[in-house]
Amino acid sequence: MGWFLGLGVFGLLLLVISLVLDGVLEGAFDGLGSLDGVLSLPVIAGFVSMLGFAGAIVLGTTGLGPGTAAVVGVGAGAGAGWLTWKATRALMRDGTVSVPRGDDLIGTTGQVVTAIPADGYGEVLLYRGGQPVKYAAKAAGPVARGAEVWVESVLSPSSVAVRPVGP
Known part of the structure; x- marks a missing residue:
């Protein structure tokens, strides 16, 4: 369970880093074409932290093993990463409001x-x-x-x- 909690905390630290550095590390994935945005730091942070915390919850509350906890964690992490990606895309293209002239x-x-x-x-x-x-x-x-x-x-x-x- 310690590994899963460590992943969850690491994901939260990644999220704080992405907020503090405000896109400085985003250029690392620019050459990946269609994966641009999917591999942004907030999406990775959401995936890793949800994988860790969901895996720790499954491991701590059920009798299932670490393999099942990892599978559940990956599924929850993928969902959190997808929601983060959709939310950031929606926020970035919010250009409907024009600047008053x-x-x-x-x-x-x-x-x-x-x-x-x-x-x-x-x-x-x-x-x-x-x-x-x-x-x-x-x-x-x-x-x-x-x-x-x-x-x-x-x-x-x-x-x-x-x-x-x-x-």
Whole structure:
């Protein structure tokens, strides 16, 4: 049972190493073509640790021998490795969310937090990517603090042109 527990702990250490080194060792398997990703360090760590811990559980709770415990451990390790591979592939290709661009602000509404004078800049609070962001704002005429505004154009990465909503 000591060997199986040792494999389980070794697998957990491999997982910690893969988290700390963050992909430094991933290039070792780049030339293997279709096995790229299947032999990543997190997948190997999941396989080895599950093999060890599942084998130790089978050996410690049943009267079966080390051979059967190893077979069960390999099966459980293969399952854990496959799930780790699928999870990392899903996380790596999560590219559906686009990065907000400045032009995405056009047509959005916000609130004036610093009054906008007729000949200068004030500040408005807009929501970009779901987060509140304060922008310098310019308007054709004066706009009071607390007024709701609509973004007409983006002047720079940190400033917008607005107009009051309503009369």
